[in-house]
Amino acid sequence: MTPVSTTLTTELLLHRAGTKSYWRGLTYREAVLSLRVHSRHVAARVRGGDEDAYVVELSWSGTHLVGSCSCPHGSEGFFCKHCVAVGLVLLDRGQTVPPPDAEDVELKDVLRSLPPDVLRDLLYEQAAKDLKLRARIISSF
Known part of the structure; x- marks a missing residue:
């Protein structure tokens, strides 16, 4: 590989x-x-x-x-x-563009701070537009 x-x-x-x-x-x-x-x-x-x-x-x-x-x-x-x-x-500056698979610490921190109802609304909004995400959510139950 x-x-x-x-x-x-x-x-x-x-x-x-x-x-x-x-x-x-x-x-x-x-x-x-x-x-x-x-x-x-x-x-x-x-x-x-x-x-x-x-x-x-x-x-x-x-x-x-x-x-x-x-x-x-x-x-x-x-x-x-x-x-x-x-x-x-x-x-x-000796810096670079982070790799696409880098852990998104920034996003994780923000998601941890959001109330559950806000998270549900965000997830619903995205899953309603993305059939693969919708199927993943439904099949996990």
Whole structure:
């Protein structure tokens, strides 16, 4: 079995973004306003050329690095210069995008603090939309 690689590198950022967006992302590192590494993803805000702040998220889908950004290019589904800038800042800081199977301590802590009726309502809402989850819940009784 081949080991799964979820290693953030400059080469991977170049591959995901393409040459033009990668090189533009190099100049946007100073535009990263905030960056937070969560249990399974990275969230950031990046100042755009028009002074708007864009919301960026990086995560893994299996071994595929996924980037989303609220800028026009990112909203079309592209891995944009803002995603590249966030990835480069992570590398500069010696950080990375957490693996997709990392324990989500943050979520567990929040779920522990919620009252049972709120948890039931949240679970019902999700299970009503997700047939597999619904079947899992029903078959467990």
